[in-house]
Amino acid sequence: MPANERALIDATALRQWEQQAAQAGLDLMARAGAAIAHWLRLHYPPPRRLLFAAGSGNNGGDALIAARLLLSDYAVSVWQPQPPATAAAQAAEQQYLAAGGRLDSTLSALPPAELLIDGLFGAGLNRPLDAGWQAQIAALDALPCPRVALDVPSGLDAWRGCVQGAALPVDHTLALLCHKPGLFTADGRDYSGRVELLTLDCPPALVPAAQGELLAANLAPLRRRHNSNKGSFGSVSIIGGCAGMGGAALLAGRAALALGAGKVRIHSLDARLSLDPLWPELMIAPLGNTSSLAADEVVAIGPGLGQSPQAHRILASVLAHPGALLLDADALNLLAGDPALQQQLRQRPRPAVITPHPAEAARLLACSTTTVQQDRLAAVRRLAAKLGVIAVLKGAGSLLCGPDGYYRLCTAGNAALASAGQGDILSGSIAALLAQGQDETSAAGNAVWLHASAGDRYLADAGGPIGLRASSTLPLMQQLLNRQLTGSIHDLHHRKPPF
Ligand SMILES: NC(=O)C1=CN([C@@H]2O[C@H](COP(=O)(O)OP(=O)(O)OC[C@H]3O[C@@H](n4cnc5c(N)ncnc54)[C@H](OP(=O)(O)O)[C@@H]3O)[C@@H](O)[C@H]2O)[C@@H](O)CC1
Ligand SMILES: Nc1ncnc2c1ncn2[C@@H]1O[C@H](COP(=O)(O)OP(=O)(O)O)[C@@H](O)[C@H]1O
Numbered sequence: 001m002p003a004n005e006r007a008l009i010d011a012t013a014l015r016q017w018e019q020q021a022a023q024a025g026l027d028l029m030a031r032a033g034a035a036i037a038h039w040l041r042l043h044y045p046p047p048r049r050l051l052f053a054a055g056s057g058n059n060g061g062d063a064l065i066a067a068r069l070l071l072s073d074y075a076v077s078v079w080q081p082q083p084p085a086t087a088a089a090q091a092a093e094q095q096y097l098a099a100g101g102r103l104d105s106t107l108s109a110l111p112p113a114e115l116l117i118d119g120l121f122g123a124g125l126n127r128p129l130d131a132g133w134q135a136q137i138a139a140l141d142a143l144p145c146p147r148v149a150l151d152v153p154s155g156l157d158a159w160r161g162c163v164q165g166a167a168l169p170v171d172h173t174l175a176l177l178c179h180k181p182g183l184f185t186a187d188g189r190d191y192s193g194r195v196e197l198l199t200l201d202c203p204p205a206l207v208p209a210a211q212g213e214l215l216a217a218n219l220a221p222l223r224r225r226h227n228s229n230k231g232s233f234g235s236v237s238i239i240g241g242c243a244g245m246g247g248a249a250l251l252a253g254r255a256a257l258a259l260g261a262g263k264v265r266i267h268s269l270d271a272r273l274s275l276d277p278l279w280p281e282l283m284i285a286p287l288g289n290t291s292s293l294a295a296d297e298v299v300a301i302g303p304g305l306g307q308s309p310q311a312h313r314i315l316a317s318v319l320a321h322p323g324a325l326l327l328d329a330d331a332l333n334l335l336a337g338d339p340a341l342q343q344q345l346r347q348r349p350r351p352a353v354i355t356p357h358p359a360e361a362a363r364l365l366a367c368s369t370t371t372v373q374q375d376r377l378a379a380v381r382r383l384a385a386k387l388g389v390i391a392v393l394k395g396a397g398s399l400l401c402g403p404d405g406y407y408r409l410c411t412a413g414n415a416a417l418a419s420a421g422q423g424d425i426l427s428g429s430i431a432a433l434l435a436q437g438q439d440e441t442s443a444a445g446n447a448v449w450l451h452a453s454a455g456d457r458y459l460a461d462a463g464g465p466i467g468l469r470a471s472s473t474l475p476l477m478q479q480l481l482n483r484q485l486t487g488s489i490h491d492l493h494h495r496k497p498p499f
């Protein structure tokens, strides 16, 4: 996907884009209708019985234009529960009627369809659907035919990915002009089906600067010279593994090794943990003093750390580590409870990476997990700005954001990853890529992509999402990483920045 096709534009910038296009004489709705009709002809060739659901806004206008363009060789019905409310949608309705099209306001009166095209609500949905609309969504959902959503499945918030009372799950979503983040995060993936972007051929001069993008990996910079040794690939220290939680630190350590760090040490808070018999390559030692950490090693603190006074002391001292630093799990819980630690984190010359799941993010933001999940993008932006970090908000549709507010959204991953220890694997993987010289933004993005894609590989191979253990994710990630290390030897000598 070309970079500009990954662009994510906020609602305000999108409205300005629309206005500027109109001023430049571009009829975006006509382009949208034509592109939708073209897509439908290609994927659902005539003859067929099509049912368009046309709402009162411009989403309904798109539907009416496409319906008109398909009148000649499809059997077209249009369900229009309310008259159009915008000038553009009203014009689209007039053209449709003038071309001989029919409108119906009662869904049950319409003949059975072979394909439903959902143009009821688009990016302009601005409040939860009431009981009446929820019943209409349920009636559409009961139709025994495939569905294609225009821009966004009706009832799904295009920006936040939350269901607004009820939403119509579809097989395909045709995103218009640009992708909307709500298609891929929170509830988005459960409703959007396969998403395709119709760019509407907008002249590049009119395209605004993006506020974010869909995450893409760039792992080629991790290619290795023959003339290298373990010292070339950095050192990682994992700090955690208190009594009863040693497994978390071991998983993070194994991930750091599996993803290519040259040397990995686990500093366990539990003196009894001294060897990983399955991975004896891991060095395990108690953390006597943080001054034993080398300035250039990568430190990941949190997996199994616990929240004891000792853990708090270690965290306070590790925040001064001059090298790359990652905070996860209990390190984040300790941070949430102590504004002085937060201040220390903000003052770091080199921004740390934090990897909260939604409940940890909620503690850091002093709000509820529901609030985080209702607007995951706002939450990750607030975290990054408040703490001066590269924040990774995990979960369905992981989001990454730096203090400048620019964000990346991972479209890969699935519920196979919803199992204990997967977060520890992610932390260790980010640490491994940092140790191999990637900057914080690249390391976090590439590791999130590898982890999520390993989940997708498992889903495809196993035929379903159940049974992926955190440990078993590692060989899948390793394989994906090795397969991405392509490119010419020339590139090794002229490394470009990864993003
Ligand atoms: N951006 C672009 O450049 C392009 C945009 N295009 C298309 O325009 C679409 C956006 O159009 P839009 O802004 O007119 O809003 P849309 O989604 O049709 O619906 C809003 C309507 O529903 C109403 N309403 C809202 N919530 C409600 C609720 N809970 N319950 C009940 N009613 C509710 C709201 O009215 P309200 O009651 O708020 O006054 C309004 O009438 C976009 O998705 C894409 O398809 C393309 O043509 C080309 C390029
Ligand atoms: N439904 C899902 N879709 C995509 N990714 C998921 C899903 N559930 C979990 N994950 C991923 O799995 C990891 C789980 O991390 P976390 O909740 O910290 O687990 P743990 O604390 O058990 O290690 C995160 O990277 C998260 O993004």
Ligand SMILES: [K+]
Binding pocket: 059, 118, 119, 120, 121, 122, 149, 150, 151, 152, 153, 154
């Ligand atoms: K829609």
